[in-house]
Amino acid sequence: MALHVTKETGILVRTLIAGGAQVSITGCNPLSTQDDVAAALAKEGVHVWAYKGETRDDYYRYIKNVISLKPHITIDDGCDLVSEIHKDHKELIPEIICGCEETTTGIIRLKAMEKDNALHYPMIAVNDNKTKHLVDNYYGTGQSTMDGILRATNILFPGKTFVIAGYGSCGKGVALKAKGLGANIIICEVDYFRALQASYDGYRVMPMEKAAELGDIFCTVTGNKHVIRLEHMKKMKNGSIMANSGHFDIEIDIKSLESSSSSSRRVRPFMDEYVLDGKKLFILGEGRLVNLAAAEGHPSEVMSTSFCGQALACEYGAKNKGKMPNSVINLPEEIDRLIAEIQLTAMSISIDKLTQEQIEYLNSWHEGT
Numbered sequence: 001m002a003l004h005v006t007k008e009t010g011i012l013v014r015t016l017i018a019g020g021a022q023v024s025i026t027g028c029n030p031l032s033t034q035d036d037v038a039a040a041l042a043k044e045g046v047h048v049w050a051y052k053g054e055t056r057d058d059y060y061r062y063i064k065n066v067i068s069l070k071p072h073i074t075i076d077d078g079c080d081l082v083s084e085i086h087k088d089h090k091e092l093i094p095e096i097i098c099g100c101e102e103t104t105t106g107i108i109r110l111k112a113m114e115k116d117n118a119l120h121y122p123m124i125a126v127n128d129n130k131t132k133h134l135v136d137n138y139y140g141t142g143q144s145t146m147d148g149i150l151r152a153t154n155i156l157f158p159g160k161t162f163v164i165a166g167y168g169s170c171g172k173g174v175a176l177k178a179k180g181l182g183a184n185i186i187i188c189e190v191d192y193f194r195a196l197q198a199s200y201d202g203y204r205v206m207p208m209e210k211a212a213e214l215g216d217i218f219c220t221v222t223g224n225k226h227v228i229r230l231e232h233m234k235k236m237k238n239g240s241i242m243a244n245s246g247h248f249d250i251e252i253d254i255k256s257l258e259s260s261s262s263s264s265r266r267v268r269p270f271m272d273e274y275v276l277d278g279k280k281l282f283i284l285g286e287g288r289l290v291n292l293a294a295a296e297g298h299p300s301e302v303m304s305t306s307f308c309g310q311a312l313a314c315e316y317g318a319k320n321k322g323k324m325p326n327s328v329i330n331l332p333e334e335i336d337r338l339i340a341e342i343q344l345t346a347m348s349i350s351i352d353k354l355t356q357e358q359i360e361y362l363n364s365w366h367e368g369t
């Protein structure tokens with residue numbers, strides 16, 4: 001697996017081992033590993049390659065180390081593992097039963113592979129479970145992104161203008177939490193419906209070109225590239241802070257900022273200052289997932305539903321070996337329902353059950369006005 005090596009992932013590793021698997025793990029982002037967790041897993045005899053602050057060379061060397069276990073099932077967060085196997089280790093594909101993908105960016109890449117007829121084993125879109133993207137992306141990213149920004153900066157939110165690019169599952173969560181902390185929210189979108197939703201949710205909606213002049217804090221969560229560009233940074237106010245909570249570190253064009261700045265320096269552990277046209281602009285966590293770089297990622301309760309999905313996806317894949325197409329597939333609805341039920345039970349919450357009369361009513365078309 002290539003997942004953020006956090007304490008929650010550690011529990012998933014233990015769960016899969018308890019289920020009979022041999023596990024080999026590396027990180028899926030150079031800044032997200034919790035070194036104590038990696039050390040604890042190594043002590044338990046797990047093959048683990050990860051440390052916080054990995055170089056690019058180490059990142060890809062470690063992925064190759066994981067692949068050398070000759071996996072039957074892969075678990076990815078962002079599709080780097082699957083992509084490496086398809087590029088450089090094709091000989092292993094016949095033995096691979098399936099893969100499981102954790103995040104939206106990974107699903108986008110997998111669908112692109114599928115479209116190009118370049119996907120050669122079945123991939124289960126765990127991200128698309130309701131108990132994943134409507135929980136982890138929304139509540140998890142919402143809360144932990146605030147945690148990352150606050151730990152990195154210790155700024156006061158009330159009265160600040162907070163610009164969010166992307167109003168998907170993650171962006172909606174980030175907006176809600178930032179609003180709760182007292183910020184004025186601006187949403188930037190490229191999708192008309194999402195922009196409409198943002199407006200109806202009570203936020204100002206405008207292009208980044210305009211928002212750049214108004215914002216105090218900027219956060220990208222789009223899964224896209226160069227959403228904040230130099231042309232935007234040039235319009236920003238002195239002291240503006242930029243963070244990213246999307247999967248890759250390409251949402252903010254930091255390279256152009258670096259090459260156009262007269263100076264740069266680290267002012268706090270996860271806060272870099274750049275001087276652009278005499279203005280100070282700040283980048284948090286080197287533009288990598290701010291919630292994992294500057295904080296601890298999502299709270300465990302959120303990851304319990306996400307990783308319950310991963311564990312059950314592995315089981316589903318193993319039980320359906322050879323029966324799944326080489327495409328991006330969803331887990332059956334009943335597994336998603338089971339995860340929600342397990343979580344509610346753990347929270348001591350029970351819900352209503354449909355009566356026989358209601359089941360019959362919902363399945364019939366005869367009864368009308």
Ligand SMILES: NC(=O)c1ccc[n+]([C@@H]2O[C@H](COP(=O)([O-])OP(=O)(O)OC[C@H]3O[C@@H](n4cnc5c(N)ncnc54)[C@H](O)[C@@H]3O)[C@@H](O)[C@H]2O)c1
Pocket residue numbers: 103104105106133136137141165166167168169170171188189190191194221222223224227245246247248289290291298
């Ligand atoms: N930080 C975390 O822990 C965490 C957790 C889950 C997902 N993610 C990542 O966050 C990103 C977003 O995930 P999601 O589930 O919200 O995706 P999503 O597809 O639901 O939403 C993304 C939104 O961004 C918009 N968008 C795309 N390009 C844009 C642009 N140039 N300007 C403005 N808006 C743009 C899209 O229209 C869409 O509404 C992905 O990279 C995903 O992998 C991060």
